[in-house]
Amino acid sequence: MRRIPMGKTEHNRSDASCSFADQCGLVETLQAKMAELSQRIYEKYCTNPSSQCARRWLYEQAGPRAVPSLMLPGQFDWAHQIAEELNGDPVSEHAEAQ
Numbered sequence: 033m034r035r036i037p038m039g040k041t042e043h044n045r046s047d048a049s050c051s052f053a054d055q056c057g058l059v060e061t062l063q064a065k066m067a068e069l070s071q072r073i074y075e076k077y078c079t080n081p082s083s084q085c086a087r088r089w090l091y092e093q094a095g096p097r098a099v100p101s102l103m104l105p106g107q108f109d110w111a112h113q114i115a116e117e118l119n120g121d122p123v124s125e126h127a128e129a130q
Contacts (some may be wrong), residue, residue, distance in 0.1 A: 048074075051083040052091040052099075061101065067095040077105045094118050 050056070059078065062070040077085045084103040090098055093115045101111060 048078040050078050050085065050088050052088045052096065053078055055091070055096045056087060056099075058087065058102065073105060084108075090114060107114075 042112070056078075059070050061072045062073065077088075078085045086108045087099050087105055089108070090103070090111040095109075095130050098114055098118060100110070100114075
C-alpha cells in the first residue's frame with residue numbers, strides 16, 4: 033500500500049474513500065512544491081465520500097487514462113469537456129452521474 037507523505041505525517045491510501053485514490057497521483061504531484069494545498073485536497077476530496085471531485089467523476093465516466101495529471105478536483109467544466117469529446121454526448125451536470 034502506498035503512503036503519501038504529508039508534511040510531518042503520512043497518510044495511508046486506506047484513509048481515502050475515493051475509488052480512484054490509488055491511481056490519482058495529484059496529491060503526490062503537489063506535495064513537493066505545495067504541501068499545504070496537497071494536504072487540503074487530500075482531506076477535502078480523498079477522504080470525504082460525499083465530496084464532489086472532477087477527477088473522480090471523469091475517472092468514473094471515461095477511465096483513468098482520460099484524467100489529465102494536473103486537473104484539480106473543482107475543474108468540472110474541463111472534465112465535462114473531456115467526457116463530451118470522448119463520448120460524443122453532452123454532459124449536463126456532474127451531480128447526475130454520481
